[in-house]
Amino acid sequence: MNFHxxxxxxxxxxxxxxxxLIEIMQDVVTTTRGMRDYVSGRLWGIECxxxxxxxxxxxxxxxxxxxxxxxxxxxxxxxxxxxxxDSRLRVGDIVVARQLVQHDMNAEPLFPRYEIPLTGLSxxxxxxxxxxxLLNAAEEFIRTDxxxxxxxxxxxxxxxxxxxxxxxxxxxxxxxxxHDEQLRKITDRLQDVxxxxxxxxxxxxxxxxxxxxxxxxxxxxxxxNEDSPVDFVQFxxxxxxxxxxxxxxxxxxxxxxxxxxx
Ligand code: ADE
Numbered sequence: 001m002n003f004h005x006x007x008x009x010x011x012x013x014x015x016x017x018x019x020x021l022i023e024i025m026q027d028v029v030t031t032t033r034g035m036r037d038y039v040s041g042r043l044w045g046i047e048c049x050x051x052x053x054x055x056x057x058x059x060x061x062x063x064x065x066x067x068x069x070x071x072x073x074x075x076x077x078x079x080x081x082x083x084x085x086d087s088r089l090r091v092g093d094i095v096v097a098r099q100l101v102q103h104d105m106n107a108e109p110l111f112p113r114y115e116i117p118l119t120g121l122s123x124x125x126x127x128x129x130x131x132x133x134l135l136n137a138a139e140e141f142i143r144t145d146x147x148x149x150x151x152x153x154x155x156x157x158x159x160x161x162x163x164x165x166x167x168x169x170x171x172x173x174x175x176x177x178x179h180d181e182q183l184r185k186i187t188d189r190l191q192d193v194x195x196x197x198x199x200x201x202x203x204x205x206x207x208x209x210x211x212x213x214x215x216x217x218x219x220x221x222x223x224x225n226e227d228s229p230v231d232f233v234q235f236x237x238x239x240x241x242x243x244x245x246x247x248x249x250x251x252x253x254x255x256x257x258x259x260x261x262x
Contacts, residue, residue, distance in 0.1 A: 006259070007047045009073035010248065011063055013055050013199055016236035017080040020245040021050050033066055040071065044252045049073055053199060056174050057102065060199035064206040075130060076214040077251065078203050079244040081236065082170065082195035083177050083224030085187055090220065092160035092239065094138045094247075095194050096131055097170040097216040099123040100201035103186045103193075104173035113189070116205055123169070124204035127213035131167065133258065134215045137250035138165045145246045154238040168194040170218065172201035177224040196224050219243045 012018035022028070025041035025048065032038075039050045049071045053063035060078075067073045082095060089095070101123050106113050114122035141149075142163050150160065171193045177183050187193055200216045207214040219240045221232065 004074065005047065006075060006255070007049065007071070007073045008043075008252070008255075009064075009067035009071065009076040010043075010048055010050045011053050011060070011067070011076065011078045011199075011203065012080050012244065013053050013060070014080070014236065015052060016233075016241045017244050018050060018052065019237075019241035021048075021248060025050070031071075033070060034062060036063055036066070038067070038071055044249060045256060046252055056198050057172060057202035058174075060202040061206050064203045065210075068206070068210045068212055073212070075127075076203065076207055076212055077130070077134070077248065078200060078214070078216040079248060080197065080199070080218055081221035081240045082197040082218035083183075083222045084220045085171065085177075085183060085193040085196045085224055089166065089194060090161075090163070091158055091222065091235075092163040093220045094142070094163060094165045094243065095170060095218045095220065096135045096138060096165065096167045097126050097200055097204075097218070098131060098167050099125050099169050100204040100216065101169065101171050101190060101193075102173060102201045102205075103171040103190060103196070104175060119205070119208070121208070124201065124208050126204065126215050129258075130213055130215035130255070133254045134217050134247070134251050135165060135167055137247050137254055138217060140250050141243065141246045149242040149246055150239060158235060158239055160239070166194055168192060170195050170197060170200050170216065172197055172199060174198060178226070180225045183224045195220060217247055
């Protein structure tokens with residue numbers, strides 16, 4: 001028997017990265033705090049609090065701290081989009097974070113490059129169990145729901161063939177990466193980075209500091225270079241929203257069934 005009730009905080013930067021979840025929540029209560037709406041309720045049988053952080057590390061850190069301190073969440077899931085930093089990745093692929101780093105943190109010479117001062121750490125690990133569940137949820141989504149969830153027209157428009165799921169390093173910074181040179185500055189030093197975005201490592205740092213398990217999933221929306229999006233907003237609406245909804249649904253189901261066994 002598991003006696004610790006779960007309250008899952010679900011964060012996305014933008015509305016489209018969380019579409020559909022709030023609409024099907026039950027027993028909904030919305031609380032506004034620090035310019036964000038925290039929507040509490042039940043999703044597929046578990047207590048959840050959904051919130052849009054807005055863009056960037058400060059926005060994500062403030063939202064994460066509020067979810068933990070004010071809303072008492074026990075676990076955090078972040079769902080959103082990212083640019084590909086590894087040339088193997090294609091638009092439509094999925095990355096689950098194993099570790100996260102802030103690529104724009106540099107307090108040299110006081111601390112080594114990328115290290116978050118006074119933590120002794122530059123890379124923060126996501127929770128292994130949650131991340132495994134998220135990885136399984138993403139793989140199930142691609143295997144089972146992908147072909148029906150995404151319209152053929154949109155698959156062709158965004159050239160999505162058979163998306164793949166990766167697990168690895170995500171780098172975050174307060175910068176949208178839209179040029180080869182910008183990306184190279186990051187990957188020259190952080191060679192294992194799979195994807196770049198603007199919030200994940202801030203969520204990771206706050207969760208580490210509060211001892212809250214977390215996991216992060218990102219759909220690749222662009223190649224973090226000049227070719228970048230065809231149409232970013234359309235990608236969010238037509239592709240990323242479907243990914244997020246189905247992956248969260250499958251993640252919660254897996255999380256529930258594994259807890260029932262413990
Ligand atoms: N989120 C999605 N694409 C991104 C990019 N190219 N840079 C930073 N954040 C992103």
